[in-house]
Amino acid sequence: xxxxxxxxxxxxxxxxxxxxxxxxxxxxxxxxxxxxxxxxxxxxxxxxxxxxxxxxxxxxxxxxxxxxxxxxxxxxxxxxxxxxxxxxxxxxxxxxxxxxxxxxxxxxxxxxxxxxxxxxxxxxxxxxxxxxxxxxxxxxxxxxxxxxxxxxxxxxxxxxxxxxxxxxxxxxxxxxxxxxxxxxxxxxxxxxxxxxxxxxxxxxxxxxxxxxxxxxxxxxxxxxxxxxxxxxxxxxxxxxxxxxxxxxxxxxxxxxxxxxxxxxxxxxxxxxxxxxxxxxxxxxxxxxxxxxxxxxxxxxxxxxxxxxxxxxxxxxxxxxxxxxxxxxxxxxxxxxxxxxxxxxxxxxxxxxxxxxxxxxxxxxxxxxxxxxxxxxxxxxxxxxxxxxxxxxxxxxxxxxxxxxxxxxxxxxxxxxxxxxxxxxxxxxxxxxxxxxxxxxxxxxxxxxxxxxxxxxxxxxxxxxxxxxxxxxxxxxxxxxxxxxxxxxxxxxxxxxxxxxxxxxxxxxxxxxxxxxxxxxxxxxxxxxxxxxxxxxxxxxxxxxxxxxxxxxxxxxxxxxxxxxxxxxxxxxxxxxxxxxxxxxxxxxxxxxxx
RNA sequence: GCCCCGAUAGCUCAGAUGGAUAGAGCGCACCCCUCCUAAGGGUGAGGCCACAGGUUCGAAUCCUGUUCGGGGCACCA
Numbered sequence: 001x002x003x004x005x006x007x008x009x010x011x012x013x014x015x016x017x018x019x020x021x022x023x024x025x026x027x028x029x030x031x032x033x034x035x036x037x038x039x040x041x042x043x044x045x046x047x048x049x050x051x052x053x054x055x056x057x058x059x060x061x062x063x064x065x066x067x068x069x070x071x072x073x074x075x076x077x078x079x080x081x082x083x084x085x086x087x088x089x090x091x092x093x094x095x096x097x098x099x100x101x102x103x104x105x106x107x108x109x110x111x112x113x114x115x116x117x118x119x120x121x122x123x124x125x126x127x128x129x130x131x132x133x134x135x136x137x138x139x140x141x142x143x144x145x146x147x148x149x150x151x152x153x154x155x156x157x158x159x160x161x162x163x164x165x166x167x168x169x170x171x172x173x174x175x176x177x178x179x180x181x182x183x184x185x186x187x188x189x190x191x192x193x194x195x196x197x198x199x200x201x202x203x204x205x206x207x208x209x210x211x212x213x214x215x216x217x218x219x220x221x222x223x224x225x226x227x228x229x230x231x232x233x234x235x236x237x238x239x240x241x242x243x244x245x246x247x248x249x250x251x252x253x254x255x256x257x258x259x260x261x262x263x264x265x266x267x268x269x270x271x272x273x274x275x276x277x278x279x280x281x282x283x284x285x286x287x288x289x290x291x292x293x294x295x296x297x298x299x300x301x302x303x304x305x306x307x308x309x310x311x312x313x314x315x316x317x318x319x320x321x322x323x324x325x326x327x328x329x330x331x332x333x334x335x336x337x338x339x340x341x342x343x344x345x346x347x348x349x350x351x352x353x354x355x356x357x358x359x360x361x362x363x364x365x366x367x368x369x370x371x372x373x374x375x376x377x378x379x380x381x382x383x384x385x386x387x388x389x390x391x392x393x394x395x396x397x398x399x400x401x402x403x404x405x406x407x408x409x410x411x412x413x414x415x416x417x418x419x420x421x422x423x424x425x426x427x428x429x430x431x432x433x434x435x436x437x438x439x440x441x442x443x444x445x446x447x448x449x450x451x452x453x454x455x456x457x458x459x460x461x462x463x464x465x466x467x468x469x470x471x472x473x474x475x476x477x478x479x480x481x482x483x484x485x486x487x488x489x490x491x492x493x494x495x496x497x498x499x500x501x502x503x504x505x506x507x508x509x510x511x512x513x514x515x516x517x518x519x520x521x522x523x524x525x526x527x528x529x530x531x532x533x534x535x536x537x538x539x540x541x542x543x544x545x546x547x548x549x550x551x552x553x554x555x556x557x558x559x560x561x562x563x564x565x566x567x568x569x570x571x572x573x574x575x576x577x578x579x580x581x582x583x584x585x586x587x588x589x590x591x592x593x594x
Numbered sequence: 595g596c597c598c599c600g601a602u603a604g605c606u607c608a609g610a611u612g613g614a615u616a617g618a619g620c621g622c623a624c625c626c627c628u629c630c631u632a633a634g635g636g637u638g639a640g641g642c643c644a645c646a647g648g649u650u651c652g653a654a655u656c657c658u659g660u661u662c663g664g665g666g667c668a669c670c671a
Contacts, residue, residue: 345669381666
């Protein structure tokens with residue numbers, strides 16, 4: 001509908017331009033928006049206000065010319081000039097009735113468009129290090145990223161969903177060593193656990209399984225393991241340092257010791273076991289959450305293929321790499337970054353940043369027209385340097401969009417819920433999902449603008465009342481299903497054609513409001529997709545559900561009058577369809593009974 | 595210190611590209627509810643859009659400064 005009106009305006013402008021009534025005025029797109037007040041019609045354009053100056057005419061006068069040049073349309077009842085020069089469009093009832101037919105005809109496809117023209121976009125999200133289970137912070141990135149991907153797909157992009165697995169590097173070695181130490185504990189060895197090791201319970205569980213399968217095949221005495229290591233930093237239960245030491249140096253020494261004592265083959269095996277166990281867990285977790293990836297991209301594979309070295313060479317050839325204090329630096333400051341960044345450390349190891357440049361370069365080389373990264377807001381300082389690197393290599397950094405997601409804070413009984421347990425483990429995504437359910441979790445996570453802190457009310461998410469937006473929306477869907485059931489129980493049948501032919505009977509204000517809400521859906525999807533703002537869809541669905549519930553409370557659908565009943569049924573079914581489609585994009589189920 | 599994000603009703607938050615009288619939910623106040631199509635329905639009070647300047651026909655929205663929050667400023671990942 002919106003594009004239809006825009007076309008009308010465009011034609012009018014062409015007409016005026018031919019007549020020389022526009023001067024030099026030029027516009028890239030036709031401004032048109034929904035009115036907030038019904039008295040202003042359905043759509044309004046401020047185009048006359050914008051063009052007035054360039055055209056050298058008074059706004060209202062210009063608006064009047066545009067109006068008279070507008071071609072006639074079945075959907076437009078009248079056009080008003082109002083205020084300083086707004087052009088207000090009033091739609092005919094048939095314009096609204098047409099949407100009911102369109103919804104019922106296109107069903108699951110209603111709201112989808114071809115705006116993206118099949119352009120390839122990659123959405124990379126979550127990408128948490130496989131060193132432990134996902135926590136509630138990752139959950140927001142998962143829900144947000146998945147929904148953004150769904151939205152882009154809905155408006156016609158070819159979307160590739162990807163998880164970047166940081167399975168190389170120091171943290172993974174620390175994980176492998178930690179797993180080994182837990183395993184040794186199962187063998188009966190006793191020793192203080194390194195303060196910088198991974199201490200989570202999940203690792204003990206993996207170690208227990210490993211012990212059950214391999215017995216003592218990886219056993220080395222604690223005495224041998226910890227002989228002549230540097231001093232660890234030791235804290236008491238209150239967190240005060242009891243014995244000062246260098247925990248980083250210490251844990252690196254423990255890793256090195258594990259490598260030496262286990263030998264390359266056994267060490268690699270243990271490493272794989274730990275990595276796979278955790279990655280499987282993450283994959284299952286996300287899968288249950290309705291978050292499915294097209295690809296899990298391994299940093300290790302990237303590195304082993306030589307992509308990192310190749311990238312560093314390209315940077316060097318471009319003249320942006322120099323040596324200082326034994327390390328290799330990338331001159332990112334030449335591209336607006338605050339300072340230069342190390343890409344290869346003094347000890348010869350490339351940094352995480354280096355592989356990240358290689359990874360992003362690889363994304364571009366894989367032919368994506370557009371690359372989207374979803375990161376935690378705490379990584380925002382990282383954006384300029386990645387873009388700088390891409391630019392240095394000769395890629396267009398504007399093809400990369402980094403979306404930042406703020407933290408979620410859990411609330412229980414009106415108070416901030418602790419995000420980690422006494423043992424220092426975070427509340428996991430799985431625990432959250434088990435507590436509030438997948439649907440509520442998916443919805444609540446995207447209910448707020450992503451750059452906004454999210455207060456996650458656990459009690460509200462669990463409640464079965466209209467206060468809970470998820471419940472309220474799903475209930476609207478179930479209610480229509482219930483009406484159909486009632487229809488059958490009454491021995492009545494439905495005639496869609498008859499309903500369609502009598503949509504003119506829908507004259508109640510509630511019905512008009514509902515019709516208007518339905519026509520908005522494709523615009524909401526488009527806007528939410530292009531601006532990466534799933535919350536717009538979430539808000540819209542709540543409004544739509546509200547429009548339906550108030551209508552439903554006020555009027556009966558199953559009236560004796562066949563024509564009116566069928567018309568109302570069509571309207572109800574169209575509403576159900578749109579709710580179903582919208583919830584599907586959010587990854588939320590649309591139950592038929594509740 | 596520098597950088598990023600935020601500040602809108604008592605609370606939690608919407609207000610795309612500057613537009614017409616700034617919205618929703620909760621809470622609060624009042625009213626209705628043995629009709630049913632379920633765990634209620636309705637009404638409306640509540641605002642210096644953090645503050646001060648600026649840009650223009652017009653600013654919650656753009657610019658500058660200030661205040662208060664959150665985050666970031668590694669040869670960590």
